[in-house]
Amino acid sequence: MAELSPRTDTSTDGDTEDKALGVISSNSTIWKFSFLCFVLVVGSGSRENLKKSRKLLNTLFHSGQSHGLVVSDASDKSRDQKTLRRLAQNREAARKSRLRKKAYVQQLESSRMKLTQLEQELQRARQQGIFISSSGEQSQSMSGNGALAFDVEYGRWLEEHNRRINELKGAVSNHAGDGELRIIVDGVVAHYEDIFRIKGDAAKADVFHVLSGMWKTPAERCFLWLGGFRSSELLKLLITQLEPLTEQQLLAIGNLQQSSQQAEDALSQGMEALQQSLAETIAGSLGSTNSSGNVANYMGQMAMAMGKLGTLEGFIRQADNLRQQTLQQMHRILTTRQSARALIAINDYSSRLRALSSLWLARPRE
Incomplete structure (x- = not known):
């Protein structure tokens, strides 16, 4: 009995380590630190320590999810701000383009009127x-x-x-x-x-x-x-x-x-x-x-x-x-x-x- 329990615990420990690795791979540096603590606890071989380790991992897992959501929300918010800035820049560029086009059209119209006036004066002089x-x-x-x-x-x-x-x-x-x-x-x-x-x-x-x-x-x-x-x-x-x-x-x-x-x-x-x-x-x-x-x-x-x-x-x-x-x-x-x-x-x-x-x-x- 005493010999079988460590095996069962070892199997459970392996599953726990796999979960820990999966969690670590999907989170940031805090998970690396948590995993190091988990390894140290598992190394002690105590059943009570294993239970504490599982509880710690669950807590860290949920905390990591919450942290990931916060990071994701911040990232999305940053992207939204960049998009808004880009849209604002595009609108400003379009407005300036319309103003330049309007000024160019006005300049063409003014030049056309001056040319017409010169032609009329020239025709009047010839007459x-x-x-x-x-x-x-x-x-x-x-x-x-x-x-x-x-x-x-x-x-x-x-x-x-x-x-x-x-x-x-x-x-x-x-x-x-x-x-x-x-x-x-x-x-x-x-x-x-x-x-x-x-x-x-x-x-x-x-x-x-x-x-x-x-x-x-x-x-x-x-x-x-x-x-x-x-x-x-x-x-x-x-x-x-x-x-x-x-x-x-x-x-x-x-x-x-x-x-x-x-x-x-x-x-x-x-x-x-x-x-x-x-x-x-x-x-x-x-x-x-x-x-x-x-x-x-x-x-x-x-x-x-x-x-x-x-x-x-x-x-x-x-x-x-x-x-x-x-x-x-x-x-x-x-x-x-x-x-x-x-x-x-x-x-x-x-x-x-x-x-x-x-x-x-x-x-x-x-």
Whole structure:
């Protein structure tokens, strides 16, 4: 009996050790310490000590479970806090992203509005006949305050001219009376005289600016003659637009066209003679600066060339006088309603040339 009891106790002790090992493997450092105490107690071999050991293990086992739950709860709570922080960070990042996107959209909208405004201003300037040239041409056209002042004055004149033409078109469309229509027509003709006066002042300040037509659009410059339109070509255009005309009107317009052509030919020949004389004067001074003794001769020839250039202003003034007289004569030959149609046709022709320039500048480049 005494020998069998230790066996039974040993078997029980082995089961207890297995349980202890299982508990230890699933818990923390406290179980390692508890197991060490258990081994020391079992080593004593006492039945009473074994009972105490079982009781101790049960107590530690339940305590370990409770401890594990506490650790698990703390771990879960830590993970929840991390998740909440991550969600909060994601929400903040999403909010900042929405703000950046909103600011970007507002910037795009502001840029689009500015671009639209610039396009409208550019179109308005082109309609007024102010051509924005390249850097080289712009520096040429802005070389003097006189040229710049003329460009501004011409823009104002053209704006007022368009207003008068629109008023004239409205009167024709509404079949206004002859008296009312005559007042509007006389106002448009008188307004043309203002541009000739403005051009005369500009030619005194910068004759090359007026002669080159830098205040016109590119398409208009192709048809310029001495800083303006050819009277004879204008009359050819109007004859086809004013039909039917009486025989007396046709004869008068034919004579006016012939006299205008003769005056234009005379002015063109005078310009050719001036260019030839100017070229000969400049060529005669070539090489004269190589010697100090020829400096006086060189300066004299350049002074002669400057004097000949001064006659350009006279050519422009005579050409504008011819244009002004042609408009006045045409106004006297035609009836009030025919004059209204003629002035509208002249304006539409110039407007189409300006529109052609805008289309040319906006064409796609390959």
